[in-house]
Amino acid sequence: MTEAEVLARVRAVMIETFRLTDDAVVTRATTSLDVDGWDSLSHALLIMNVEEAFGTELPLERTYELADVGELVDLLRDAVARTDVR
């Protein structure tokens, strides 16, 4: 999966999780400070939702401190690549 494809799918999950408008701008640089309602509880929901969308499980300790959407995209690409190898 290309980076652009992963980002597009993450964006779709964010729109659903945070109830954003369909034209919401989500880039690699987007952080929790740019999105209404993105706190520690909804972050947990976002992680669960992306795990479901990508059919993978992310390492718990790496999911706490993601600085921005870009780091989430990279983590997902790694996880998906590992799942494919298995």
Add this chain to the structure above:
Amino acid sequence: MSVGTIPGLLRAHATERPDATFCTFVANATSQTISFADLERASRAYAEAYRRRGVGRGDVVLVMLKHSPHLFYAYLGAMLVGAIPSFMPFPTPKQRSDLFWNDHRALFEVIQPRLIVSYDENLRAAAAALGDALAPTLCADDALLREELPTGWFGDAVGEGEVVCLQHSSGTTGLKKGVMLTNRAIVGEVSAYARRLGFGAEDSIASWLPLYHDMGFVACFMTSVVLGTHLVALDPFEWVMRPTMLLDAIETHRSTFAWLPNFAFSHIVAHARGDRRWDLSSLRALINCSEPCKAHTFDRFAARFATSGITPEQLHVCYAMAENVFAVTQSELGGGVRRIDADPIAFSRGRVRQAEPGERAVALLSCGTAIEGVRVEIRDESGKVVPERAVGDIYVGGSFLFDGYYRRPELTAERLRDGWYRTGDRGFVAAGELFVTGRVDDMLIVNGRNYYAHEVEAIASEVAGVVPGRVVAIGIEDERADATAIVVLVEVRADAESALVTRAVRVAVLEALGLAVQSVSALEPGRLIKTTSGKISREKNRALYLQGSLR
């Protein structure tokens, strides 16, 4: 009447049942079993480390650790030498550590900690921020537990009436007050509450709660130490990301009790996907505490976990506060929690009248009756006790009250008078049962943590581009998350860029308080409504925001 001391009870459990499990400590998907003998030995190791550093009777020891068994050892070790321990939160990854530590300066000046027990990274940041103003520190390290110990026991010196710890659970750092608790109050409350719950030697607790909060500290940690029962301790950070791990723990360890704030019930439901079941038949009660408890939260939880063995009769409510050690009232186990569907118009005028069937109603959940040794009164503004079903200020009296706020005599005098504590909560009593309806002040409870609106406003007001003083912080109900969310309304100067200012407000509040505000509304100067006395009105602006006119 002698109730025993906490060090004495620890020693008795370790001597009489050395191999009994005190705690199953869960972190990073692994479990560690800590017996009462392990607990006693490791606590003595800390006591010895304190003694070597000259820390003893009456010295304040702050324990500031992430999820680690050292939390228990460092705390009890301090009690063994007659010092006064207090659990304190550590900075979250999103908080700026320099701001975090600078914010502690004023608190440290008041309480003068003799020692701070923390982990390396935190202590380095503290030293960088505070320099000479920082108290001596001790790094929590496993090496400390392996040292040879003298054979003598030194936990007998603490008197039952002595202050043995401080609870710093309310308010953010600058406003924190050290609630002084005596040994007698803690052991007395834990024992009386256990009798009320029918909590016996076979019972056990599962908890994800942080220990710096009274629910984690008293209901879970102290209960297990005083009564010698089993505690399953999960990492609060891991729990937030995977909240159903509490159900896994209850199923695996056949736990019988768990305490959690209202938001936690909803957070668990949101993460319990599909039709997965757990065997929760061991549970005697899940007790909702520390936040306003909501009837619909219980209904959703009971519906989702009916196939896991949960019934509405297992879902209970407790009203608690650090100033009374913990529990004030508790709903009666064995039946469901009483509810009142109140007429909203009468309720808005401070009277409680049952709504007619089919009418719009405010659903209120009972917190039960006072536990043995505790008294509750509802008073009006003049201090007169009001009749049943009239809303007033909640006062608490009885045997387990705190001894005052540590080195804050003026604050103590304001809240603690003639053996009664003015809680700052509003509520009423109906048929002997307490219903809590709100707050007197501007305290907002977000995910179990207390914040004050004026603190958030002061931070936002300092942000460049905000018109100074033209800020309101309000709490709104986030129905989807079933939790309180904070919204900040700011007037932005005409020459400033709104998007940049709103982001800067979020950053400032997050870095200073670790609080993620749900949204920030940028308004033109003059949009916020003032009261007749010229102050900005939280209530009126909140109403306008909810109508949609201040977004």
